[in-house]
Amino acid sequence: MLGTLGIKLILSKILHIQDDAHISDILRSKFGTFKNFHTMLYTCAKEFDLMEAETPVRLLKTLLLPTVLFVMITVVCNFVVKEYKSWLNMETEAKSSGAGEPKPKDNKTDHPISKDVVGKPNAEVLYHVFQLIAFTVMAVIIMRLKLFLTPQMALFASLIASRQFFSWLGPKSRHYAIVAAILAAMSIGGYFNIKMELSITGEFSNWPMEQMVEWIKANTHKDAVFCGPMPTMATGKLSANRPIVNHPHYEDAGLRARTKEVYSMYSRKSLAEIKEKLVKLRVNYAVVEQSWCIRKTREGCGMPEIWDIEDPSNRGKMPACEILQGQNVGPHFRRVFKNDVYDILEVIV
Numbered sequence: 001m002l003g004t005l006g007i008k009l010i011l012s013k014i015l016h017i018q019d020d021a022h023i024s025d026i027l028r029s030k031f032g033t034f035k036n037f038h039t040m041l042y043t044c045a046k047e048f049d050l051m052e053a054e055t056p057v058r059l060l061k062t063l064l065l066p067t068v069l070f071v072m073i074t075v076v077c078n079f080v081v082k083e084y085k086s087w088l089n090m091e092t093e094a095k096s097s098g099a100g101e102p103k104p105k106d107n108k109t110d111h112p113i114s115k116d117v118v119g120k121p122n123a124e125v126l127y128h129v130f131q132l133i134a135f136t137v138m139a140v141i142i143m144r145l146k147l148f149l150t151p152q153m154a155l156f157a158s159l160i161a162s163r164q165f166f167s168w169l170g171p172k173s174r175h176y177a178i179v180a181a182i183l184a185a186m187s188i189g190g191y192f193n194i195k196m197e198l199s200i201t202g203e204f205s206n207w208p209m210e211q212m213v214e215w216i217k218a219n220t221h222k223d224a225v226f227c228g229p230m231p232t233m234a235t236g237k238l239s240a241n242r243p244i245v246n247h248p249h250y251e252d253a254g255l256r257a258r259t260k261e262v263y264s265m266y267s268r269k270s271l272a273e274i275k276e277k278l279v280k281l282r283v284n285y286a287v288v289e290q291s292w293c294i295r296k297t298r299e300g301c302g303m304p305e306i307w308d309i310e311d312p313s314n315r316g317k318m319p320a321c322e323i324l325q326g327q328n329v330g331p332h333f334r335r336v337f338k339n340d341v342y343d344i345l346e347v348i349v
Contacts, residue, residue, distance in 0.1 A: 030141055037260055037310040041250070044301035047144040055139075055146060059153070062189035067157045067182060072132070074165055075125060082121075125159070132156050208341035209235060212287070215337050215344070216240040220285065227262040227278065228287030232342075236287070245281045266292055266303035266321045268314035275332035278347050286333070288343040293321035 026042050028034040042048045059065035120126075132152050139149040159165060161179050169175045209232075216226075217240050226236055230248040237244045246259040261277045265288055278286060296302035304319040325343060329335055337344035 027141075035309050037263075037306060038256055040301070040306040040309065044297050044306070046297060048142050051140045051143045051146060055143075058193075059150075062193070063182065063186045064150075064153055064157060067160060067186075068132075068153045071157055071159045071165075072129065075129060075159065078165055079122070079126060122164070128152075128156055208339045211339050212236075212337065212342045212344065213239045216242060216285075219336070224284045225282055226285050226287060227281065227283045229289050229292055230259060232287055232289060245283060262286075263303065264307075264320070265324060266319060267307035267311055268304060268317040268319055269307075269311065271320060271323060271329070271332045274320055275347060279349060283347055285336070286345045286347060288321060288324050288345060290321075290325055290341060290343065293319055293325065 025034065025036065025039050026048075029039040029043055056065060132149075135145070135149040135152045139146040160182060161176070163172070163175065166175055169178060213236065216236065220242065222241070223243065225243045225245060226233065227245045228236070230246055230250065233244040233247050236242055237247065246255060246262050249255055250259065258281060261281060262283075264274050264277055265286060267274075292303055294302065296305070300306075303321070308315045323329070324333065324345060329345060330348070332348060333345040334348055335343060336346050
């Protein structure tokens with residue numbers, strides 16, 4: 001593992017790869033006081049918070065968590081016992097060799113060999129043990145990553161049917177009866193989960209977004225370049241098919257840099273400075289989502305507050321987004337569209 005990490009770091013330095021450089025910053029912010037613009041965008045989002053207590057409770061109700069713990073204890077104990085016996089056999093062989101008894105040799109290397117060191121049985125199961133531990137740590141730290149944990153738990157729980165690890169439960173008939181009983185008990189919680197999901201009915205509607213997309217399609221050139229909040233830009237690209245400078249693929253280093261420039265609309269910088277940044281990105285139209293100027297998931301997570309960390313020299317000034325939502329946005333911008341949620345501002349060059 002250390003070798004793989006070392007090779008990765010060396011290659012990143014040589015090839016100047018910065019796409020995943022933000023991961024270490026996120027970990028530093030999780031376990032320390034480090035903060036910057038990019039880490040705050042992540043950690044202020046609910047899905048990047050610590051795992052909520054509701055998840056383990058749901059896993060308990062479906063019996064997946066107890067089953068995984070039972071299998072984990074059994075598998076680990078099995079490995080420990082086998083390794084201990086292997087170590088004892090090696091000690092015995094060493095003593096026998098010291099007493100003058102011949103040991104079998106490898107014809108190619110002419111070195112003594114032992115059956116216990118030729119290979120490790122069930123090494124793939126041990127790999128899944130470590131994988132499960134890693135996914136658990138990841139899911140606890142970042143709630144969004146539980147999408148890796150739950151399938152791995154289901155995969156690992158299937159070992160409950162392995163005769164190799166659970167032959168101590170008795171004959172096959174008893175063992176499989178226990179497995180069937182566990183599956184039946186699991187299906188009760190699973191049935192209620194499915195029933196709850198199927199009971200959710202409704203229709204998604206976002207009329208302000210539809211208004212904006214239709215206006216863009218009807219009133220802007222197909223080569224007009226747009227910028228704005230990442231989720232909004234993804235919709236704009238898909239529905240209006242206009243060029244965009246930022247979108248939700250935030251793992252890309254270049255995209256992170258462009259998004260930071262675009263989000264200066266929610267900072268306390270001057271409109272002239274914001275316009276200069278957008279002109280460098282060759283932006284024709286900027287979409288300002290009004291709620292982004294005031295909303296926050298918790299204290300310190302509003303967009304102007306995030307920018308206060310990155311740009312302390314402008315702290316205390318009026319946020320640019322409030323000015324951009326007002327009547328007078330010139331001479332740097334011109335409002336061309338407005339509804340209850342979105343403002344589209346043309347960048348005046």
